[in-house]
Amino acid sequence: MSVHLASDRFGKSGVRLATVERDGDRHVFSDLDIDVRLEGDFEAVHTRGDNSPVLTTDTMRGTCYALARHYGARSPATLGSRIAERLLEACPAASHARVDLARLPWERLAVDGAPHTHTFRPGPGGRQLTTIRQPRGQAPTVSAGADGVRVLKTTGSAFDSYIKDEYTTLPETRDRIMATTVAASWGYVDPLVADHAAPEHERLLDEVPATFCARFATHDESESVQHTLYEMGEAALAAHDELTWISFRMPNEHHILADLEPYGLDNPNHVFVVTDRPYGVIEGTIARDGPSAARAEPA
Amino acid sequence: MSVHLASDRFGKSGVRLATVERDGDRHVFSDLDIDVRLEGDFEAVHTRGDNSPVLTTDTMRGTCYALARHYGARSPATLGSRIAERLLEACPAASHARVDLARLPWERLAVDGAPHTHTFRPGPGGRQLTTIRQPRGQAPTVSAGADGVRVLKTTGSAFDSYIKDEYTTLPETRDRIMATTVAASWGYVDPLVADHAAPEHERLLDEVPATFCARFATHDESESVQHTLYEMGEAALAAHDELTWISFRMPNEHHILADLEPYGLDNPNHVFVVTDRPYGVIEGTIARDGPSAARAEPA
Amino acid sequence: MSVHLASDRFGKSGVRLATVERDGDRHVFSDLDIDVRLEGDFEAVHTRGDNSPVLTTDTMRGTCYALARHYGARSPATLGSRIAERLLEACPAASHARVDLARLPWERLAVDGAPHTHTFRPGPGGRQLTTIRQPRGQAPTVSAGADGVRVLKTTGSAFDSYIKDEYTTLPETRDRIMATTVAASWGYVDPLVADHAAPEHERLLDEVPATFCARFATHDESESVQHTLYEMGEAALAAHDELTWISFRMPNEHHILADLEPYGLDNPNHVFVVTDRPYGVIEGTIARDGPSAARAEPA
Amino acid sequence: MSVHLASDRFGKSGVRLATVERDGDRHVFSDLDIDVRLEGDFEAVHTRGDNSPVLTTDTMRGTCYALARHYGARSPATLGSRIAERLLEACPAASHARVDLARLPWERLAVDGAPHTHTFRPGPGGRQLTTIRQPRGQAPTVSAGADGVRVLKTTGSAFDSYIKDEYTTLPETRDRIMATTVAASWGYVDPLVADHAAPEHERLLDEVPATFCARFATHDESESVQHTLYEMGEAALAAHDELTWISFRMPNEHHILADLEPYGLDNPNHVFVVTDRPYGVIEGTIARDGPSAARAEPA
Missing domain, CATH: 3.10.270.10 (Urate Oxidase;)
Incomplete structure (x- = not known):
């Protein structure tokens, strides 16, 4: 009998990341739930236990936090694109990167009739979804949802x-x-x-x-x-x-x-x-x- | 060896009940999650399998829906008090009735800047809680929460x-x-x-x-x-x-x-x-x- | 108007802790979900923002892991008693400690008809519960459940x-x-x-x-x-x-x-x-x- | 601007259905969570509000229970195939039916060391999955999972x-x-x-x-x-x-x-x-x- 690896994919799910950005007294709070995935030529990982092509999912997690420090989390499309680029750069065996970013809805709490500068509550409406798909050597595409x-x-x-x-x-x-x-x-x-x-x-x-x-x-x-x-x-x-x-x-x-x-x-x-x-x-x-x-x- | 029933309680949980009330075109939507409980002298039920003192939890459920038709669900305290009274009336062995009513938050969807007459979305904030405790022959008390x-x-x-x-x-x-x-x-x-x-x-x-x-x-x-x-x-x-x-x-x-x-x-x-x-x-x-x-x- | 603190309690929930103990090739896997609580004289914490009596809930978490290294997690009653004692020792303002330990059911996977030495799957049946209540200066009591x-x-x-x-x-x-x-x-x-x-x-x-x-x-x-x-x-x-x-x-x-x-x-x-x-x-x-x-x- | 319906699908999810079959004293308990879906030519439903091609999802639910009476639920593949056939028969506009059946694991409770004839507890292991795909006029295919x-x-x-x-x-x-x-x-x-x-x-x-x-x-x-x-x-x-x-x-x-x-x-x-x-x-x-x-x- 002989078999082969027909397809594979790996990554990290549930990366919960928030940022606070300050416009003077007025704080902007961004709250994301991020999933990242890589696809490519990882056959040796599966068949021979050779980890040399592997970017660990823990490193993917670290990459999200580090790039959020560089680019903020206010724009999921910008952060997601930077993450996708970086993952392909760090992992030569990967041919495709995908990043899904769900933004949790928060709105400013009203205090005495005015939106508060730094207190938030969950907003109505659902989660806002951004998907970045980046094939190596090509421009990333974005799709969206809720x-x-x-x-x-x-x-x-x-x-x-x-x-x-x-x-x-x-x-x-x-x-x-x-x-x-x-x-x-x-x-x-x-x-x-x-x-x-x-x-x-x-x-x-x-x-x-x-x-x-x-x-x-x-x-x-x-x-x-x-x-x-x-x-x-x-x-x-x-x-x-x-x-x-x-x-x-x-x-x-x-x-x-x-x-x-x-x-x-x-x-x-x-x-x-x-x-x-x-x-x-x-x-x-x-x-x-x-x-x-x-x-x-x-x- | 001899043992006894030291305490007991029974009821229905998760009775999900909504009502629509109409002020002309403007609809009021009320959405409740109700729990009811009875306590009293139910020892024979436990020890002898004698069901004659039992008001079934299915009947408790039916009572909630029937009384909501009579009294509406707009006021959880009013509906809860009527349910508590009725359960004691219907079940002579019960000495205490308790009704917990959680109101789910809904707010009118804004369409073109105006609150819609009959479309709703979940509101911010949590569930509003009303608890009615009714000892037989005494006035009911209410406590509250969120x-x-x-x-x-x-x-x-x-x-x-x-x-x-x-x-x-x-x-x-x-x-x-x-x-x-x-x-x-x-x-x-x-x-x-x-x-x-x-x-x-x-x-x-x-x-x-x-x-x-x-x-x-x-x-x-x-x-x-x-x-x-x-x-x-x-x-x-x-x-x-x-x-x-x-x-x-x-x-x-x-x-x-x-x-x-x-x-x-x-x-x-x-x-x-x-x-x-x-x-x-x-x-x-x-x-x-x-x-x-x-x-x-x-x- | 004047008000007072009528009661209070604080602690950590959801401390997920596992241990592996080795009897030669045969491994024993213990998996706990631990809650700890302290009660006592913490009025100044609430009313004056004075944290000097506070043992932080993060330290409570650390205490669980450290004592698991000393005593193992095979016996929830032993580990729980040690945690309760230690929390009272570390936090002089506390008069009572309570530790709830839920043990998750795992059983050995059967491989070729024999229980495996180091592979497990969730067992049937539910979680086993141990509660330690320790008033300062008295012996701890244990109650149990599932x-x-x-x-x-x-x-x-x-x-x-x-x-x-x-x-x-x-x-x-x-x-x-x-x-x-x-x-x-x-x-x-x-x-x-x-x-x-x-x-x-x-x-x-x-x-x-x-x-x-x-x-x-x-x-x-x-x-x-x-x-x-x-x-x-x-x-x-x-x-x-x-x-x-x-x-x-x-x-x-x-x-x-x-x-x-x-x-x-x-x-x-x-x-x-x-x-x-x-x-x-x-x-x-x-x-x-x-x-x-x-x-x-x-x- | 002009738009069109590019794809569509409808059905019922979460149909929870159990059967008891009796081999003398020994009962067989089967517990399924069923999803059904239809695809086909339902454009008029969407664009003109014409419901004449629609088999309601409530009827799909009823069909599951009725066919379970005829065929039992012991074999998910048999029940699922019968449901798929029937849905296509009842809904001429549909070109494809899909039925997903998840069987919940139950095992006999051991009492005095012997498997009980009619008492069960959740078994170890997960849910067993059967998927029936039936294109109109062709044989159904089955795939499986857990x-x-x-x-x-x-x-x-x-x-x-x-x-x-x-x-x-x-x-x-x-x-x-x-x-x-x-x-x-x-x-x-x-x-x-x-x-x-x-x-x-x-x-x-x-x-x-x-x-x-x-x-x-x-x-x-x-x-x-x-x-x-x-x-x-x-x-x-x-x-x-x-x-x-x-x-x-x-x-x-x-x-x-x-x-x-x-x-x-x-x-x-x-x-x-x-x-x-x-x-x-x-x-x-x-x-x-x-x-x-x-x-x-x-x-």
Whole structure:
């Protein structure tokens, strides 16, 4: 029998790194959860126990902290690009570096009605995601996303006219609660992030979720999660020319009308049972038509 | 050998219940996680397998949903009191009912700068807690609290001048990050919640955490988590005459200055390692002096 | 207004500590999760920001690792007692020390049918719990327990003849699945753990859960979780003279008979819906009668 | 601007389903967590809110329970194949069905030294995974795996001779603890699962993890996680002709030698700090050489 290493990858996950930057009294707090990965020619590591090509994952961790001292963590795209470059430089056997940076949302605590200079609390909205992919000898590309973006609407959502078979018991409704925790990712028309593109990317990390959440709210003609997902994608692509595609994963967090009939009570969309499991999952990618779409590459 | 049942308690946990109430177009969404417990004379259930005194936990669950239809979930104190009363009525063997209601924070999504009428996202701040304790034949008492209230300050916190022994390696500092996720509970001077007291209680569920978080922010002379905890308690009792005591559990969520010296780099409070475990835990109860303190009863 | 510190406590949680001890080729792996707490006269710390009485929680952590080097971690009672003593010695303001040690279950991996000398996998059964309470100047006491002890039986459990009120819809049954994840704690008749008592305590950490799980299995006349809980407690006290009381918290992890009637199918206890929430909670303490019971003190 | 739906998928996750089958007194308990997904031509659902092609995810859930009544849950491959077929039959717009079934490990509780007929506890080892992929009009394929398979060895693992750069501080070692929680997946040489192949698949769900865990234990010449991962893959392919490839994801769950030097203590591989984060991640796929490898398709 003979076998071979068909693929491999290694790196560090869960590098939790925060920075404080000071604009006078006003502090900026950045809080990241970083994953790094290398791919390349590491066959000897696996087959012969030869560690000479290995950059240890502990060194990857140290690299993140050291480069955060040099470049700060305010711009995940800038820090991520520097980390990717450095890992390829330090590890000749690697052909590709990937860095995923999740920024945790913090907002200034309001004290006496004013945002505090140096006290923070978790912000609403989810984590902002930046992915840097760097093939050796080529420019890095950036893609982006958000996860943990939870939204709920108490009306403006229907679900009916679907297939009924012998295993269908779900009642049709023209008025229900729709709730989800959006995970989104998107690609840029021009995926090369030079350092001067980072500010634009950072702006979109704020703006894109705001756009699709607003569309979630205003889409009161919703016939299904799918229907709203598509509207959210269309709204994001319409509002942000920089995007060429956007993908969503939207669990349907069911709020089931409580069955109060056995108690002799009606329930006109008043009381709901909130459930965890099972849950529906709706996924979809919306892409711009035309030549730029050719570059669309939902991961 | 002979043994006996020294104590017992039973109930339902994790009753997830939401309600939608409509003020015209403006919807009010309430989202609760409810636990109920009964205590009393249930010895025959345990020792003889006699279920005749048992109100099933499934019926307790149903009672929560049914009473939410009657009374709504907008006021946890009102709903909780009705549930406690009903459980004692339905279960003659029970001598005490307890209902814990955690309200999940939701806020209106802002769309085009205005709070939306029927779309919500998780609010900042933690869960608001209401506990109803109802002994049979007596008025119910209410106590309150909050959990998951996360705050972080990037300066205004010191820690030094502590005991040094042979196992002490922690460096002293006059400037560090202090972060915690507060769990608080408090008791009222007049603990009887008649229905007319519920609005006051609801108001304090919002105001007390705002008060102690503001003091967390402004207490820039902090010498320790203990020092700030006490200030937070004092501020809450000073601002809210209704409270007779307040307890805090404050984990010290360590942000450790990254050691960049091995890399030949300085680190003037710039880059931090965020850690989960182990974590310090600081607990304390602050009580008002004088006669009202006699009624203080931290759970 | 004047207020005071009514109570306080501080310490470290989540100290994760493992040791390897070598009996020749045969390695013994011990894996602990330790919490430590101190109480005493720390008012100045809170009210004046005076840290001179403070033993830092980082030093507590260091103390655990250092004493594990001296005493090993094979006996949680021995290690915990040494930690408690040392913390009181190092911190004169403290009047009480408490150390909670949870031992994670590991068992030897079987390779070619034989237990391996140095490879382990998680064992069945839950965590073994040891609590040391040490008041200054007195002997330490030990209490014990287990959590995460999951068991399920597919028959031999009934539930009927309970109260029916207007909110009761649960169908009665003479045959159901009963599943729970037991959390247990117990106290010893002679609570002083001299070092020579530690081996007995360690043995009971293994044997007591085995006893109550066996009774869970054999009690096929179960009329309710309460009924079985009592039998489990009685069996533990009958088999182990060293125990004076035992407490259980047993969630009722509902396996609900799937309602297949809408699909035109019967379901003779064949297919079940496994649910997480809500769940019933049954708690009870069984104590030995007579003089020793006077010392019973369920925490 | 114009956009289009580039891809989509929908289904139900977290369908928790258990069955009891009776061989006389001896009960067989099967416990599954099922995910189902459909793909196909659902564009009108997204773009026009037309639900006529939709099989609701609630119906998918019902289908799982109904088919478990017909086919039992003892064979995940059989049940999963029937579910996949049925979903395609019930939903004409779907071109592909996928069913993922995770079997939770339960073992018989030993009572008086004998395996009990109807009482179970969680078994060691992780979840057994079966994936059915069914394109319309073609035979279903099955792939397999395991997750949550935790193993730890206290010696027989080295890590040295790696790259040292300016960010490297990790000390080299010839003797360390190696711990991981394996997630594995594998493909079959002949991926068509006719019903008669299901027993073979079920057997391999038990045997393949046993094989690679044994190799983890015996590979005492380990120079790295990568090195051992490859050996585990090679052993699995050598022992089980049915497999054409096997993939592993193995986090390096670091047990760091406690630094006791500041306390004046040595630490000859005795006391370790157990850490959660960050953690190394090592991934690799081992494939059989030759023509069968052409069919290798790590997901």
